[in-house]
Amino acid sequence: MKKTFLSILLVLSIIVAKAQNTGIDKLTSSYMGVKNALVGSNAQLVKTRSAELLAALSAPVKGLQPAQQKLMTTYLEKLKFDSRHMSENGALDHQREHFENLSKNMYALLSGLKLNSTTIYQQYCPMKKAAWLSETEEIRNPYYGDDMLECGKVTATLKGQ
Template identity: 35%
Template sequence: MKKILGLVAFMTIATTAFTYAQSKTDVALNQVLTAYYDVKNALAADKKDVAIEKAKVLSAKVNAVNHKDLPAEQHKIFMEQAAVIKSKSAQLAGSNDIKTQRKAFEGISYAMIKTLKSLKFNSQTVYVQHCPMAKASWLNEKENIENPYYGSMMFDCGDVSETIKSK
């Protein structure tokens, strides 16, 4: 009986520790998602200087994720996509040309979409939106279209291609 109780106690502690580690990682990943939205919102508002600063924050948030607690397959996906996000964020932050920034954002978006779908960490509903003119997708915290690829020229161009419910 003592062995069974000991085993149950051990399993409870192990499960709690894993859940706690996973929840800390989820919090950090949601901070990455919020930083991504900030970049998207700056580009949708045609604010290239704000986009530069927000891309730097996004890269820092990606670096702050404690990815070592992720299961092996998720860890692999995170590391691959984090490299893309950081590289494209550096490209975006290194340019004063909004067209170049938007092209870099496209790479960030596809990496974020893949990361979100693979790791399923979102604490709120996320909308995958697509612009047929840009032939590109992005994530949005709102269902209303806010096109980061054309900004004020075609602010509401696009549609919701997928809804990812909160975890």
């Protein structure tokens, strides 16, 4: 009886962990879409990808522990604010200004939750004095696009869970 109970508990915890990762992976993927649109200096695509990120931020992430939920609550409105502004404004400079805060808050959220299923790299541009997140170690600067595409360095790594 005890073994059956422990087995059921283990299966349930695996299911909850996968639900958490799915929600976080959707946020991460949507963020990367915004970042990649900025790398390509495509303001219209930034608007579209930012709207997708806003939708992902509006969907609940299930199965979070109380401390994780508190962290999510701390950053959710800040992330929505910048996503919304980027989705409503077609000026690339304005979008990049909001991306700086979006990136800072996304890093704080993801590094605190520790639920990302893939490795994420925090990269830093010394010219802009701002960071962003990337799915690869290769530098593709979203703040300057083609003008300074490879300007930057990896400053932190969030290992996938």
